[in-house]
Amino acid sequence: MNQPTIKLLPEHQQTILSHAESVYPQECCGLMMGYIANGVKTVVEVIPTANAWETEADNFTQEINKTNITSPTSSLKRRYAIAPQIMLQVQREARDKSLNIIGIYHSHPDHPAIPSECDRLYAWAGYSYIIVSVQKGIASDILSWSLDDNHQFQSEIIDNIT
Template identity: 40%
Template sequence: MLRIHYADYEALRTHGEETYPNECCGVLLGKNIADEGNGAEAVNHVQQIVRAGNTRTDSAHNRYNIAPQELVKIQRQARGLGLDIVGFYHSHPDHPAQWSKTDFAEAHWLGCSYVITSVEQGKAALTNSFLLSGTTEEDKTFEDEPIQIDIAPNVAEAAAQTQKGQA
């Protein structure tokens, strides 16, 4: 499961709108809470997202690539914060929020979450997350994973008040 704050979830969707009609990409920092054998599933708990540049300027509408040098810096940043890289996100402009053959071929971070947002005519539509499971390149698979969105108490209260006012 992917767990993420509402603000971060909205921020990665907004990133896809800003770069439309090109793909956006970024990194999810947080902690992996492993399956401890108590029946609870493993969770990639996002605590910060980092925007990254798309180096595929030759085909940015349908490809993305994060420069390894930028990844090294982001990994250093994560280490400084006591966090890990737990996933990545990118957008699919005018395409479904489903992984593609290219996404799968280029996915090598086993145990990490790959979040994809479809952006339709410039507006973020669906956001899905896929866990890259398996132990090797040969047996890796993408699994659909649920997204738990945490809403800050003050935001939740405001939303409840709004709903109450509308009732």
């Protein structure tokens, strides 16, 4: 079986990296609009969003309390959330363009670009999750992940298209 792949233009990747660096030491987040053909996701548009963790954290408390994950109020430096109204707005925009939301990106300030248990807990099947490691304010690594049938993250190939 082929490894999952997400294709994006260099300018899409640069938008993600720049966003991650610009909000350091906080986590950035955003959405990726595109399409899926033959199992390959292709990004058409990257939409940076505000990190709404401080206003949305209460929506996650119940699930986090069922796990061994640290406090849900860990702060913008260790958690991210996209406001539901932004998700709906981008879903409408995608539909109007005959596209879909195909993924979410976020950063890990001073941590590797590897999904955390909290990332896994809230991940949705079918989406790509691009994670940028930002070390001392500089984006140092970018990796993409998707969930398998057991709700575990598996790496995806990031294919920069020209």
